[in-house]
Every structure is written in structure tokens, then in C-alpha cells.
Amino acid sequence: MSELNKNSSREEIRAYIDNIIQRDKPQLTQKVQKNNQIDVQQLKEEMTSQIKQKSKSDKNELVEFDNLKTKVLKYIVYKKRTEKEVRQKFSSSSVNQNLLDDVIENLKENGYINDVVYIQRAMNEFLAINTLSLKEIRNKLYAKGLERDIIDTYFSDHEEQLEEYEITCAKKIATKKQNQMEQTDIENFLYRKGYTRESIGQAFED
Numbered sequence: 001m002s003e004l005n006k007n008s009s010r011e012e013i014r015a016y017i018d019n020i021i022q023r024d025k026p027q028l029t030q031k032v033q034k035n036n037q038i039d040v041q042q043l044k045e046e047m048t049s050q051i052k053q054k055s056k057s058d059k060n061e062l063v064e065f066d067n068l069k070t071k072v073l074k075y076i077v078y079k080k081r082t083e084k085e086v087r088q089k090f091s092s093s094s095v096n097q098n099l100l101d102d103v104i105e106n107l108k109e110n111g112y113i114n115d116v117v118y119i120q121r122a123m124n125e126f127l128a129i130n131t132l133s134l135k136e137i138r139n140k141l142y143a144k145g146l147e148r149d150i151i152d153t154y155f156s157d158h159e160e161q162l163e164e165y166e167i168t169c170a171k172k173i174a175t176k177k178q179n180q181m182e183q184t185d186i187e188n189f190l191y192r193k194g195y196t197r198e199s200i201g202q203a204f205e206d
Contacts, residue, residue, distance in 0.1 A: 061099070064096065064099060065099055065102060065103065068090070068095065068096075068099055068100065068103050069103045069106065069107070071090070072086060072090065072100075072103055072104075072107065073107070073112065075089055075090075076107070076112055076113065077112075080118055080121055081113070081118075082113075082115050082118055082144045082145045082146055083104060083108070083113055083115060083145065084144065084145020084146075085144060085145060086104060086113060087100070087104070087145075088145075115146055115147065115150055118144075118146070119141065119146055119150055119151065119154050120154075122140075122141060122144065123137070123154065123158075126140060127165055130168075130169055130172060131169055131172070131173060132169065132193075133166060133169070133190075133193050133194035133195045133196075133199075134155070134162055134165075134166050134194070134196075135193075135194025135195075136193060136194050138151060138155075139194075163199075166195060166196065166199045167199050167202050167203065169195075169199075170190055170195050170199045170200055170202070170203035171202070171203045173186070173189075173190060173203070174186050174190070174203040174204060177189070183204060187200050187204075190203065
């Protein structure tokens with residue numbers, strides 16, 4: 001078909017365009033296919049890169065997890081600690097707190113951190129001192145970060161034993177100080193330490 005001119009009709013223009021499309025169709029199709037191949041290849045390359053980056057990230061996180069777990073284990077194996085003590089020890093901004101959560105959960109699942117077991121050990125140590133009132137012991141346990149429910153349960157389960165312990169301690173202190181202080185002063189001293197009035201009263205019974 002000849003070139004169009006300004007006098008060409010609408011039908012001639014339409015026929016001219018259709019002719020060009022039919023003539024260039026093979027080249028256009030080939031170009032589209034080539035572009036599609038490029039897009040697919042590029043997508044594969046991007047996915048491979050993302051997988052490699054994810055794998056590298058997971059590996060780095062695993063190494064970081066193991067390193068932090070080793071540090072925490074060294075801290076709690078040397079001396080039993082509560083969960084709160086562990087969190088306080090590793091609360092610095094340089095420690096990934098989300099990772100610390102994972103480490104603590106892992107150690108709790110494996111029995112390395114167990115506040116119920118901890119209170120039993122701690123109570124044995126405190127009772128061996130033989131001068132602490134039950135109130136003082138409670139305050140020490142709270143300071144360790146133990147939950148109130150755990151403490152209350154222990155005291156409830158060992159109520160009779162703990163009451164006898166406090167009376168024995170009050171008597172021990174009263175006997176030791178009776179040559180140095182008046183009874184009223186000793187009673188006030190015991191009261192300030194948190195001894196109950198019942199324990200103080202029995203401390204001076206014959």
C-alpha cells in the first residue's frame with residue numbers, strides 16, 4: 001500500500017495501519033517473548049538472592065542465639081537464678097531482648113530456669129541463717145523476682161514448719177541479747193525485724 005497523504009480517506013488509513021501490524025507482528029511477538037524470558041529469569045535471580053539472604057540471616061541468628069544461650073548458662077550454672085535475675089543481668093541495649101526471650105523460654109523448657117525449684121533452694125539457705133523473720137525472708141524472695149503466687153504457695157504448704165522456725169529464731173535472738181538489753185527493747189528489736197507478736201510472745205516463755 002502506498003504512503004498516506006493528507007487526502008487519504010479513513011478507510012485507507014485503517015487499511016494502512018492493519019498492513020503495518022500484520023507486517024511487524026512476527027517481530028513484535030518475538031520481542032514480547034524475549035521480554036517475558038528476561039522477566040522470568042530476573043524473577044528467578046531475585047528469588048534465589050532472597051533465599052540466600054534469608055538463609056544467611058537464619059544462620060546468623062542461630063549463631064547469635066547459641067552465643068547468648070552459652071552466656072546465660074554460665075551465669076545460672078555458677079549459681080541458680082530466677083528468671084528476673086537473668087533478665088536484669090542481660091538487660092543491656094547490646095542484647096537482643098527478643099532473642100533473650102527465646103533463650104529464657106528454651107532454658108525454662110529444659111529445666112535450667114525454674115522459679116518453683118529455685119524457691120526451695122533459697123528457703124533452705126535462708127532457714128539455715130536462723131535469724132531471719134518470715135517477713136524478711138518474704139522480702140528477700142520478692143527481691144529475687146519470684147512471683148507472689150509461688151511464694152504464697154510455698155508458705156502455705158510449709159506453714160507449720162515455718163511458724164516453728166520463726167519461734168525458734170526469736171528465742172535464739174532473745175537469749176543472745178537478754179544480758180545486753182531489756183526485754184522491752186528486745187521485743188521492739190524483734191518487731192522491727194518483722195517477727196510476729198505471737199512469735200515474740202513465745203520467745204520469752206519458759
